[in-house]
Structures are given as C-alpha cells and as structure tokens.
Amino acid sequence: DAKTTQPTSMDCAEGRAANLPCNHSTISGNEYVYWYRQIHSQGPQYIIHGLKNNETNEMASLIITEDRKSSTLILPHATLRDTAVYYCIVRLPIGSSNTGKLIFGQGTTLQVKP
Amino acid sequence: EAGVAQSPRYKIIEKRQSVAFWCNPISGHATLYWYQQILGQGPKLLIQFQNNGVVDDSQLPKDRFSAERLKGVDSTLKIQPAKLEDSAVYLCASSSRSGLLVGEQYFGPGTRLTVT
Numbered sequence: 001d002a003k004t005t006q007p008t009s010m011d012c013a014e015g016r017a018a019n020l021p022c023n024h025s026t027i028s029g030n031e032y033v034y035w036y037r038q039i040h041s042q043g044p045q046y047i048i049h050g051l052k053n054n055e056t057n058e059m060a061s062l063i064i065t066e067d068r069k070s071s072t073l074i075l076p077h078a079t080l081r082d083t084a085v086y087y088c089i090v091r092l093p094i095g096s097s098n099t100g101k102l103i104f105g106q107g108t109t110l111q112v113k114p
Numbered sequence: 115e116a117g118v119a120q121s122p123r124y125k126i127i128e129k130r131q132s133v134a135f136w137c138n139p140i141s142g143h144a145t146l147y148w149y150q151q152i153l154g155q156g157p158k159l160l161i162q163f164q165n166n167g168v169v170d171d172s173q174l175p176k177d178r179f180s181a182e183r184l185k186g187v188d189s190t191l192k193i194q195p196a197k198l199e200d201s202a203v204y205l206c207a208s209s210s211r212s213g214l215l216v217g218e219q220y221f222g223p224g225t226r227l228t229v230t
Contacts, residue, residue: 044205044221106155
C-alpha cells in the first residue's frame with residue numbers, strides 16, 4: 001500500500017474550516033483514499049473516502065488533486081468536538097493478493113480552539 | 115444499530131500472565147479485525163477474519179497471541195504469556211463487504227491492557 005505523509009499537528013479556530021492535507025505521491029491507479037479520525041479514548045471513526053472525484057458527506061469534504069498525489073480533508077465548520085487525530089490512508093480494493101486492510105500512520109492531531 | 119462491543123474495557127495483569135479479550139461485531143458484518151494500538155501510534159492490524167476464516171494474520175505474534183472467531187460472529191483474542199511490550203489498546207472492528215471494497219470499518223471502544 002502507498003505511504004501517506006501528514007503534518008504531525010494542526011490548530012484550527014472553532015467555527016472556521018479545518019483543512020487537513022495528505023500527500024500520497026506513490027498512489028496507484030486503483031487505490032482509494034480513506035480518512036478516519038480518532039477522538040481521545042475512542043476507537044477510530046470512518047469519515048469519508050474517494051478514488052478520483054471530490055466527495056462530500058455530512059461530516060466532511062474530500063478534495064483529491066487531479067494527479068491523485070495529494071488530498072485535503074475539509075471540515076467546513078470545526079467544533080471543539082472535532083479535536084482528534086486524523087488518519088489519511090490509501091487502500092487497495094479487495095483482490096486475489098489484497099485483503100483490503102487499512103494501514104494507519106501517525107496521523108495529524110487537530111486541535112480546535114475556542 | 116448497536117455498535118461493536120468489547121470487553122473488558124480495562125485490564126491490568128503481571129507479565130507472564132494470560133489475558134483474553136472479547137469482541138461482538140455489528141450484526142451481519144462478515145469481516146472482523148483486531149488491532150493493537152501502542153500509545154502515540156496508529157492502530158496496527160493483528161488479524162483479519164472473513165466469517166470464521168483467517169484472511170490475514172501476518173502481523174500476529176503467533177508465539178504468544180491467538181485469536182478465534184467461532185461460528186463467524188464473536189471473537190476472542192488471547193495473549194499467553196504477556197510481556198511488558200504488550201501494553202496497548204486492543205481494538206476490534208467489523209465491516210460488511212460490498213463488491214470489490216470492504217465497507218468502512220466500525221471500531222469498538224477498545225480494551226486498554228497494562229502489563230506490569
């Protein structure tokens with residue numbers, strides 16, 4: 001699976017948009033980009049995923065560059081409850097030699113401040 | 115919809131003792147995962163089940179760790195004997211499968227193990 005690079009930490013003011021970058025320059029054509037977050041003392045929580053097109057759901061938006069070498073997770077109006085570690089993961093679909101597993105890196109610690 | 119259940123939430127044991135963790139996945143989810151998360155790191159997959167068969171256990175320290183998923187539902191993870199470096203949070207997750215993608219994984223709250 002492709003390796004991802006994320007900043008170690010970021011701050012964001014409450015009510016403002018949080019933009020979390022992720023670099024995945026070695027991503028292959030059939031690998032998906034997934035985002036999970038982990039609030040303190042809880043298990044990770046799925047946020048969103050995409051392949052080529054930008055995606056939006058009730059939690060966030062995912063912007064993937066045209067060359068697919070990087071992406072940005074956008075939390076449009078960050079709240080204090082969005083303080084968490086955010087993981088960007090690239091993942092192959094299930095195949096004869098792939099189980100579809102997630103490989104977590106260190107993630108980005110997002111601190112939302114009042 | 116009930117989430118992934120895990121027990122116990124916390125466990126403290128001495129090194130060389132044995133410990134077992136239990137996981138009940140979301141109803142109908144065929145895929146079950148056990149992860150180990152050491153403080154300050156991301157979760158690391160230990161073992162993945164598809165129904166009651168093992169799909170991936172390449173990262174499981176098989177000399178001391180074992181896991182089973184009888185009847186393709188609940189699962190237990192055992193450590194025998196425990197070492198100090200096994201202190202971590204053990205997370206269970208489950209997912210359904212749709213086509214070429216395994217659906218998003220739903221995680222339980224985890225079991226925090228401290229080995230003294």
